[in-house]
Amino acid sequence: MLFRPSRRQIISGMASTGLLMGTGARTAFGQARVQITEGNVAPLPIAIPNFVAGTASDNEVGVGVxxxxxxxxxxxxxxxxxxxxxxxxxxxNIDAPPQFQNWKTINAQALVTGRMTRQGDxxxxxxxxxxxxATGQQLTGQQYFTSPExxxxxxxxxxxxxxxxxxGEKGYFDSRVVFVDETGAKERRVKRLALMDQDGANVRYLTRGADLVLTPRFSPSTQEITYMEFGQGDPRVYLFNIETGQREIVGNFPGMSFSPRFSPDGQRVIMSLQQGGNSNLFVMDLRSKSTTRLTDTPAIDTSPSYAPDGSRICFESDRGGKPQIYTMAATGGPAQRISFGDGSYSTPVWSPRGDYIAFTKQxxxxxxxxIMKTDGSxxxxxxxxxxxxxxxxxxxxxxVMFFRxxxxxxxxxxxxxxISGRNEQRVPTPGFASDPAWSPLLS
Amino acid sequence: MKVDKTFAASVALHVLVIGWGLVSFSSKAFVSMPEDSLPVEIISADQLAKVTAGMKSGKKEVKTPLVEKVAEAKPIDDTVGKITEKAPVVTDTTPPPPPPTPVEKPVEKKPDPPKPVAESKPKEEPKPIEKKPDPPKVDPIAEALKKEEPKKPPPKPQAQAAATPPPTPPKPKPERTFDQSKIAALLDKRDPSRNAATGDTLNSNAALGLSKGKAADNSATWGAMFKSQVERCWKKPYGGIEAQMTEAIFSVKLKQDGSLETTPASISNPSTPYFRVYQESALRAIIECQPYKLPAAYFDEWKFFEPVFTERRS
Structure with a gap:
């Protein structure tokens, strides 16, 4: 049997052969390459001189910044x-480039210069x-206007x-933390909701401490907090507006409702509802007040947390015997267990970056x-x-912030x-503190 | 036009094999794989000849390479015995050690280390202790003390062991006085007991050598040398999960003295903020670490090359 390639086929075959040879040969004529793989992951030395005062009265704020x-x-x-x-x-003078040699001498790799000026208004x-x-380049520069306080x-x-x-990553300094402030003797602790900057400054108390409060969580808008409070009856999930001080009960359920958390868009609250000896996950739309059941098991399902894209949730369940972490679609359906280590796992929370789930392991x-990856590895x-x-x-x-x-x-x-496990730091608080929740970036 | 199918298959197969060979064998040819620069060198006879050939910077008066001299260095004998030699501990409560035999005598006697078993017994008694470890060499401390309270030199140690009565309770020693003039006596005047056996003294006195002398002193490749130097300056950003595939390539031009001729140009184009930061950290390291100490013999190779900073582990 004969096979008849046309002339075009032969030519194109030859051409592709040539191409193949060409690509192989091309890489062979470069400069010599040296691979460098082992840098130090070390803190970057940076020089931050006091900001220049535009007028004499701005000296203090320049130092403070x-x-x-x-x-x-x-x-x-x-x-x-x-x-x-x-x-x-x-x-x-921050308008002229600094003398970089002077900063090289003290081993600074980056330099911040700035100025604070009180305006006429x-x-x-x-x-x-x-x-x-090292290169003498300006990497970034900005100016802002604000009221002095x-x-x-x-x-x-x-x-x-x-x-x-x-x-190369987003920062997190312009954010706040809500936590439970604890004062008084161990047997009669007064627990108040408190709000502070992430560095521990500007502490504000949100509740008086008459009732026990637990598990506060920020809404993505950062103006609202949801939390659980032991009032006169069963513990209930509340919604609290930071700006107005208003609070309301989320839903009107027969039993106990607890461990609430906002969805990433802030439109829904996901929480656990007690039903007899069990608890199941429900999600409530804050506008329409409609409630959807997500799980229906004879086990305790609690501590739900949304993935940043809102498509999935992780939660804690003891359906397998001991409390473990499961993930499932945010609309319900089958759940996959992702924690398999020794001991029990609880309080899972999905990273805003989406790559990890943090947990408490007992x-x-x-x-x-x-922390573990979202598939449990x-x-x-x-x-x-x-x-x-x-x-x-x-x-x-x-x-990751936590309480100890x-x-x-x-x-x-x-x-x-x-999240590398390094650099553990205590966050200054006025008294004892527990149950922290980090806000999204404020701006 | 008719072509046999088997012929076509044969052509196709050849093309495939040759093409595969071209791609897989040629693409890695010029990548200098990371290697560690170790002080251990394996030198071939040829290289040894080069190393010993001499240096142009050598002193004129040294006519020939010194390597032959080293070959006939004095033998190192009995290193162990010499090193363990120890001055007896002198305290206020121990009686003064018997002064050693005069300087002239001892030299020949040195080699035989005393049998340990026999001497270890009378340990509780201070006297024998001093006798045993005392190789006849001069003990400077003891000598210094000897001058203070002269004693007749004791006979040979062995004989005395039997002869001496058990030690009497130590008589109070005279008050210690500090005599500046005797400080010199406290110095360890023994000959150094170790010599380098080989290696590092090979060419320590560079001779002018022969006309062919041209070797570099280090045969580790310059790539590994550059790598180890630049890595010391490189503070790379921590990137978490997305950092695994980053790679920054620069083209670097160096001057003969190892400093940068121009600011390194980056060949790769950063696509993410993290990549940009990664590239800047690498650039900072290249600039900060100059000048580089690289073997001058390979200048033609390292005057223009491309370092690749990467997280990809091959």
Missing amino acids: AQVITNNLKRSGLFAPIDQAAFIEKVT GRLKAEFRLWDV YWRRIAHIISDQIYERLT GGGQFAIG GERILTAGYHNEGPTFAPNGRV DPGGSGGPSLFTVD
Whole structure:
């Protein structure tokens, strides 16, 4: 049997052969390449001189802004701010490029210069520039106007800009944390809802402490909080408006409702409803007040949390015997168990970045905070001890906040830890504190 | 036009095999794989000849390479015995050690380390202790003390062991006085007991050598040297999950002294903020770490090359 290729087929066959040879040969004529793989993941040395005062009265705020930025970047663990005492050059004019040699000498890799000026209309103008010391390039520069009492907020926003430009990730400094403030003797703790900046400044109390409050959660709009309160009857889920101070009960259910959380769009609240000895997951639309059942099992299903795109949820269930973490579609349906380690897993929370789920793991007499990928692989314990609980992600998903109770006569306090497990830091609070929830970015 | 089908199949198969060979064998040819720069070198006879050939910067008066000299270095004997030698501990409560035999005598006696078993018994008694470990070499400390309270030199250790009565309770020693002039006596005057056996002294005195002398001193490849130097300056950003596929390529031009001729140009184009930050961190490292110490013999190769900063593990 004969096979007759046309002339065109032969030519195209030859051409493709040539092409094949050509691509092989082309790569062979480059410059020599050297692969470099082992850098140090080390904090970046950065110099943050006090911001220049536009007028004499702005000196204090210029120093304050530099301090807040320094503190923010230092606490992140990714930057090593250089002590101002080591500075050789004093920045007096931010419009001219600095003498980079002076900053190279003290090993700074980045430099922040800025100026605070009180305007004629009473507002405060904040300007800053971020410089790359090695190349002498300006990496970013911005100016903001605000009323003078919000200078801290401006410092947080500038911190976010620096963080984002130097790490390639979104920042998280311009955010707040709601938590349960605890005061008084161990037997008669007064628990109040409190709100603060992520660095512990500007603490505000939202409730008086007459009733027990638990598990506060931010709405994406950051103006509303949902939480659980033990009032006169059963514990109920409440909605609280930070600005107006108004609060209302979410739904009107016969039994106990608990562990609420907002959906990413802020339109719905997902929570557990008690039904006899069991509890199931329900989602309620805040506008129409319609309620949808998501699970129907003879087990305790609780602590639901949405993925950032709202398509899936993770939750805790003891349907397999011990409490474990499951995921399922946000509209209900079959659930997949994703936690398989020793011990029991609870309080799952989906990272705003979508890559990890943080959890509390109990086993061997210890409570640990850990993260795993959303399919349950890559489990990593970030901290373990007598009692650690209630993880919540920073808006960029890089940092986890939780509370730790050392046991004994003391009380719990808040900590942050990087998702790599490094850089554990205590968050300053006025008294004992538990149940933190991190807000999304404010701007 | 008629073509046999088997012939066509044969052509196709050949093309496939040759094409595959071209692609898979040629594409990696110029990538310098990461390798560690270790101080261990395997030197061939040819390289040894080059290394010992001499250097142009050598001193004129050294006429020939010194390697032959090293070959006939004095033998190192009895290193162990010498190193364990130890001055007896002198405290206020122990009686002064018997002064060693005079300097002239001992030298020949050195080699025999005393049998340990026999001497270990009388340990509780201070006297024998000093006798045993005392190789006849001069003990400077003891000598210094000897001058203070002269004693007749004791006979040979063995004999004395039997002869001496059990030690009497130590008589109070005279007050210690600090004499500046005796500080010198406390110095360890023993010969150094270790010598380098080989290697690093090979060409320490560079000779002018022969006309062909041209070798570089280090045969580790320059690529590994550059890598180890630039990595020390590179503070790479932490990128989490999405960092795994980043790669930044630069073209670098170096001057003869190892400093940058121009600012390195990046060949890759950053597509994400993290990639941009990654690339900037690498650029910062290249600039900060200059000048690079690279073997001058390979200057033609490293004056213009492309370092690849990558997270892809091959």
